[in-house]
Amino acid sequence: MTTHAGAVHVHEAPTGFFRKYIFSLDHKVIGKQYISLALFSAFVGMFLSLLMRLRLAWPAMKLPFFPDGILPEQYLALVTMHGTIMVFMVLTTAPQSGFGNYFLPIQIGAADMAFPVLNMLSFWTTFLSMVVLMGAFFVTGGAPLGGWTVYTPLSAIGEIAGPGQGLGMTMWVIAIALFCAASLMGAINFIATTLDLRTRGLSLMRMPLTAWSWFITAVISLLAFGVLLSGGILLLLDRTAGTSFFVPGNLVVTEKLIPHKGGSPILWQHLFWFFGHPEVYIAILPGMGLASHVLSTFSRKPIFGYRAMVFAMSAIAFLGFIVWGHHMFVSGMSPYVGMAFSVLTMSIGVPSAIKTFNWLGTLWGGDIKFTTPMLFALGFVSLFVSGGLSGLFLAQTSLDQYLHDTYFVVAHFHLIMGVAAIFGILTGTYFWFPKMFGRMMSEGLGKLHFWLSFVGVYAIFMPMHFIGLAGHPRRYADTSGAAYLQAMDPVHYFMTVAAFITVAAQFIFVANFFWSMFKGKKADINPWQATTLEWSIPSPPPHDNFAGQEPTVYRGAYEFAVPGVKDDYIEQHVPPEQVAKG
Amino acid sequence: MGFKKRNSGSAATATVLALLLLILTVSTVYYFVVQTWWFPPAINEIGKEIDRQFMRTLVITGVVFVLAQLGLAWAVFRYRSRGQRATYSHGNNAMEAVWTLATAVMFIGLGIYAQRAWAEVRFKPAPPEAMRIEVIGQQFKWSFRLSGPDGKFGKYKFEAHPEQEFTRDPWVLDPDDADGKDDIILGPGSVIAVPVNRPVELLIRSKDVTHSFFVRELRLKQDAVPGMTVPLQFTATVPGEYQVVCAELCGMGHHLMNTFLKVLSPEDYDKWLKDQTAE
Numbered sequence: 123m124t125t126h127a128g129a130v131h132v133h134e135a136p137t138g139f140f141r142k143y144i145f146s147l148d149h150k151v152i153g154k155q156y157i158s159l160a161l162f163s164a165f166v167g168m169f170l171s172l173l174m175r176l177r178l179a180w181p182a183m184k185l186p187f188f189p190d191g192i193l194p195e196q197y198l199a200l201v202t203m204h205g206t207i208m209v210f211m212v213l214t215t216a217p218q219s220g221f222g223n224y225f226l227p228i229q230i231g232a233a234d235m236a237f238p239v240l241n242m243l244s245f246w247t248t249f250l251s252m253v254v255l256m257g258a259f260f261v262t263g264g265a266p267l268g269g270w271t272v273y274t275p276l277s278a279i280g281e282i283a284g285p286g287q288g289l290g291m292t293m294w295v296i297a298i299a300l301f302c303a304a305s306l307m308g309a310i311n312f313i314a315t316t317l318d319l320r321t322r323g324l325s326l327m328r329m330p331l332t333a334w335s336w337f338i339t340a341v342i343s344l345l346a347f348g349v350l351l352s353g354g355i356l357l358l359l360d361r362t363a364g365t366s367f368f369v370p371g372n373l374v375v376t377e378k379l380i381p382h383k384g385g386s387p388i389l390w391q392h393l394f395w396f397f398g399h400p401e402v403y404i405a406i407l408p409g410m411g412l413a414s415h416v417l418s419t420f421s422r423k424p425i426f427g428y429r430a431m432v433f434a435m436s437a438i439a440f441l442g443f444i445v446w447g448h449h450m451f452v453s454g455m456s457p458y459v460g461m462a463f464s465v466l467t468m469s470i471g472v473p474s475a476i477k478t479f480n481w482l483g484t485l486w487g488g489d490i491k492f493t494t495p496m497l498f499a500l501g502f503v504s505l506f507v508s509g510g511l512s513g514l515f516l517a518q519t520s521l522d523q524y525l526h527d528t529y530f531v532v533a534h535f536h537l538i539m540g541v542a543a544i545f546g547i548l549t550g551t552y553f554w555f556p557k558m559f560g561r562m563m564s565e566g567l568g569k570l571h572f573w574l575s576f577v578g579v580y581a582i583f584m585p586m587h588f589i590g591l592a593g594h595p596r597r598y599a600d601t602s603g604a605a606y607l608q609a610m611d612p613v614h615y616f617m618t619v620a621a622f623i624t625v626a627a628q629f630i631f632v633a634n635f636f637w638s639m640f641k642g643k644k645a646d647i648n649p650w651q652a653t654t655l656e657w658s659i660p661s662p663p664p665h666d667n668f669a670g671q672e673p674t675v676y677r678g679a680y681e682f683a684v685p686g687v688k689d690d691y692i693e694q695h696v697p698p699e700q701v702a703k704g
Numbered sequence: 705m706g707f708k709k710r711n712s713g714s715a716a717t718a719t720v721l722a723l724l725l726l727i728l729t730v731s732t733v734y735y736f737v738v739q740t741w742w743f744p745p746a747i748n749e750i751g752k753e754i755d756r757q758f759m760r761t762l763v764i765t766g767v768v769f770v771l772a773q774l775g776l777a778w779a780v781f782r783y784r785s786r787g788q789r790a791t792y793s794h795g796n797n798a799m800e801a802v803w804t805l806a807t808a809v810m811f812i813g814l815g816i817y818a819q820r821a822w823a824e825v826r827f828k829p830a831p832p833e834a835m836r837i838e839v840i841g842q843q844f845k846w847s848f849r850l851s852g853p854d855g856k857f858g859k860y861k862f863e864a865h866p867e868q869e870f871t872r873d874p875w876v877l878d879p880d881d882a883d884g885k886d887d888i889i890l891g892p893g894s895v896i897a898v899p900v901n902r903p904v905e906l907l908i909r910s911k912d913v914t915h916s917f918f919v920r921e922l923r924l925k926q927d928a929v930p931g932m933t934v935p936l937q938f939t940a941t942v943p944g945e946y947q948v949v950c951a952e953l954c955g956m957g958h959h960l961m962n963t964f965l966k967v968l969s970p971e972d973y974d975k976w977l978k979d980q981t982a983e
Contacts, residue, residue, distance in 0.1 A: 195956035276913040370931025375912040427795035454929040457826030468815030475807040485779040487791035492717040511765040518818035527951040588741035593920035598959035683790040
């Protein structure tokens with residue numbers, strides 16, 4: 123086993139303001155920076171979704187900054203930016219780069235990440251990416267309208283394709299390329315840290331499932347973001363240098379012949395989804411790891427099937443790379459290829475089911491404590507089941523011919539990749555807040571936040587399945603185009619009201635977060651009576667985590683309710699002879 | 705410790721969560737049973753087969769959904785903290801093997817079964833007697849072209865126009881190709897008609913960006929991809945007028961890009977065709 127932890131990168135605690143809080147090399151500060159960026163982005167993304175919901179319910183409604191109501195092209199810009207911000211700046215950033223940065227080194231007994239400077243660069247590149255992305259709102263033509271998938275040629279031929287497809291779209295591509303570069307830096311760092319900096323006694327199969335999920339997610343990121351980066355550069359060349367990777371010849375847009383020739387629109391879709399499908403797992407795997415971790419902790423019971431969980435996450439990561447074509451069944455791709463992708467995609471349901479069964483197995487026979495993080499982890503399981511099962515419809519070629527690009531898809535990916543992953547992030551926040559800030563969050567406000575959010579997200583996204591089944595295409599600015607769509611207006615009203623209530627409930631969380639940071643009850647070292655290494659050091663942890671004393675690990679991460687032991691948990695770092703019998 | 709005290713009264717929380725999961729399960733099943741918002745009846749054989757495959761999938765996923773959500777609700781309620789000590793268990797390999805195998809057989813089997821309807825539409829060439837219709841997407845209208853009495857489409861000739869300002873549509877047929885002389889062009893915004901019970905092969909293409917041709921009642925959708933011609937076949941068996949919409953984001957007017965597909969009796973179709981050529 124590698125035991126040279128601590129030998130690498132010992133750096134003194136910085137004293138200046140900039141070194142301490144801005145250009146910090148401390149993984150904990152960088153983790154908090156990522157979490158702050160994600161929190162800000164989540165509110166921007168939610169605000170955009172509220173504007174979308176307003177447009178869908180009342181297309182003509184006049185609003186501040188929208189004197190003529192939200193125009194269809196503005197609606198599409200909202201769609202694009204909501205998706206982009208949520209996927210990249212929230213779902214990729216918070217669970218992996220945020221909590222992963224903060225807790226991976228601590229959970230494996232290291233003083234910091236393997237490459238602290240790379241870590242800092244990674245965050246600031248992400249930050250720059252967000253600045254460029256937000257800038258797209260303020261340039262001539264506004265934000266792009268091609269959706270977060272930016273299909274070509276709509277996104278390759280400039281402003282002739284629509285407002286926002288000019289400078290706004292170029293900024294989008296640059297922002298995403300920056301984001302890819304940042305994620306690659308982060309991925310290398312996570313992989314090196316996990317493999318090289320584990321402390322004495324911490325074999326891979328003793329790692330907490332959270333650490334496993336960050337490690338596997340980093341491997342996925344390394345393989346996926348490189349491809350999106352290449353695709354983004356080619357798209358940028360098509361837009362600015364006159365190349366034709368994604369634009370075929372003889373296109374006539376608004377009576378103008380486009381001077382490109384010889385490219386393939388489907389090539390972009392292949393490159394995009396080769397990244398895009400693994401991206402779904404980048405967003406959800408850390409949530410899976412955390413849900414497993416929290417369910418075990420608050421059931422006071424070892425995780426059911428630890429090895430099966432590791433195997434299932436690895437299988438999901440592997441299969442995630444050979445199923446991208448299920449986004450493209452009706453894209454004009456060969457139908458034989460579609461068939462292969464379809465059957466492979468159905469098989470990814472198997473490791474997902476293994477995880478669900480193991481979560482239920484963990485609860486079974488437990489001693490369940492309903493803390494706020496536990497409620498969100500339970501909500502995660504429910505949402506994962508609901509959102510996962512609709513995937514079994516979409517994975518089938520023949521059914522997807524009908525369901526593709528309808529609201530059924532929107533319901534599916536919002537439940538599983540959107541809200542399930544967000545519930546994972548909230549689980550992490552409530553669970554680790556005491557460690558990060560040394561104070562407890564309010565349980566009362568936390569539970570209220572959970573009840574409203576849990577009911578709210580189902581109220582928003584369950585009805586979407588049904589209008590999807592009724593044939594409502596997604597990315598429609600309103601229902602005025604077809605009579606059968608107008609019949610679904612009442613559902614749009616309902617979802618809009620539900621969205622407003624759910625978003626309002628998120629302010630309870632924000633209030634709780636900031637109030638608790640300063641006024642919350644002081645947290646002990648181990649307020650949840652948990653077993654992993656982060657609960658063996660002060661809350662909040664000192665600059666170098668373990669004060670130069672690297673811990674030794676004696677057992678697996680989930681030793682709860684061990685027979686013959688007094689307490690119902692044994693921490694990983696406690697030597698066997700010090701465990702109280704009883 | 706404080707942790708235990710805070711959570712001694714877990715009965716209320718457990719009950720509320722279990723009830724919410726129950727309500728979620730019951731209301732979801734209710735809407736799938738009453739079908740307030742649902743797909744319209746299919747007008748082709750493949751559509752009916754797709755509906756059957758949908759129902760097979762719905763039954764299997766429905767059972768899993770109900771068992772998983774209610775299982776979660778039961779576990780939450782039954783194992784709420786009442787001062788007991790949890791069972792010490794790291795899992796059960798036999799159970800892992802059983803549910804891995806069971807879901808693998810069920811999910812992959814379903815996936816393979818789904819390919820029947822797919823192969824029927826996508827693998828087989830259209831029958832020789834099929835009526836061929838070219839479908840052209842452009843921002844934000846559908847156009848169509850019929851091959852006329854000779855049954856052959858004339859070629860396009862893009863090079864006929866220089867690359868500067870155009871005063872008329874540069875998407876034109878080659879004037880030297882005799883096959884194109886009798887082609888019937890139904891310009892942007894036209895309605896398309898087909899005779900009932902006659903095999904039809906659509907040749908779907910796009911003039912500018914990617915669009916998607918979608919008719920609910922046919923249960924079919926196909927992207928119109930610039931630079932490609934993608935075939936799609938069907939035989940409509942129920943006369944009527946069906947909405948065609950665009951299902952792939954194509955720009956600011958995406959939501960208004962629609963027309964109708966008319967399925968007509970042979971007599972009505974001939975009359976419709978005569979009206980088109982008269983114009």
